[in-house]
Amino acid sequence: MDQLIQTVNPYQTVFSHIEETMRRKKRVLMAIDGMCASGKSALARRIAKRFECNLYHMDDFFLPPEKRTVERLAAPGGNVDVERFEAEVMWPLLNGDTVRYQRYDCRTGNFFTQPSAEPKPLEIVEGAYSLHPNLRHTYDLAIGLCVSPDAQLRRIAAREGEARVHDFQARWIPLEDKYLAETKVWDRCDLVVDTTGLF
Numbered sequence: 001m002d003q004l005i006q007t008v009n010p011y012q013t014v015f016s017h018i019e020e021t022m023r024r025k026k027r028v029l030m031a032i033d034g035m036c037a038s039g040k041s042a043l044a045r046r047i048a049k050r051f052e053c054n055l056y057h058m059d060d061f062f063l064p065p066e067k068r069t070v071e072r073l074a075a076p077g078g079n080v081d082v083e084r085f086e087a088e089v090m091w092p093l094l095n096g097d098t099v100r101y102q103r104y105d106c107r108t109g110n111f112f113t114q115p116s117a118e119p120k121p122l123e124i125v126e127g128a129y130s131l132h133p134n135l136r137h138t139y140d141l142a143i144g145l146c147v148s149p150d151a152q153l154r155r156i157a158a159r160e161g162e163a164r165v166h167d168f169q170a171r172w173i174p175l176e177d178k179y180l181a182e183t184k185v186w187d188r189c190d191l192v193v194d195t196t197g198l199f
């Protein structure tokens with residue numbers, strides 16, 4: 001991670017990267033990936049407030065039960081429905097078309113139709129697995145976020161409740177760590193930000 005940024009306010013560095021990329025390209029497709037509880041959604045919201053952009057969440061494409069095979073879940077990043085994301089979001093984005101997609105709610109198991117999104121100068125895909133090997137070649141800018149293990153667990157407890165920390169330690173964190181390591185996500189990032197000192 002030669003491009004690791006550790007500053008009091010790293011967001012300005014991220015904003016500068018976005019502005020520089022937008023000066024070079026008419027439309028910019030950006031990914032924000034990284035560790036669980038590293039602040040991906042928080043950063044995406046800050047960017048959305050500052051720039052005219054659409055924001056897509058990989059959490060909306062969690063793999064539904066009928067697609068969860070042993071082989072699929074054993075693959076790094078296999079618990080995201082990357083095929084549906086490609087069809088409903090990525091290909092329309094790349095073609096400059098209106099995006100129409102459904103959000104999958106993993107708590108209820110239901111799909112919800114989202115408002116359509118017209119093309120904008122900046123398009124952001126945020127969340128774990130946004131730099132999945134099937135998708136990573138499509139982005140103009142890739143930002144990675146990391147956090148120390150202690151800060152990660154504190155944030156999960158604050159966000160999800162103490163009762164769910166063990167579940168994250170036993171299941172979700174190992175899955176995401178495997179994905180980050182085996183698909184070499186950090187190597188694909190233009191910038192990696194350590195958010196341990198934030199929030």
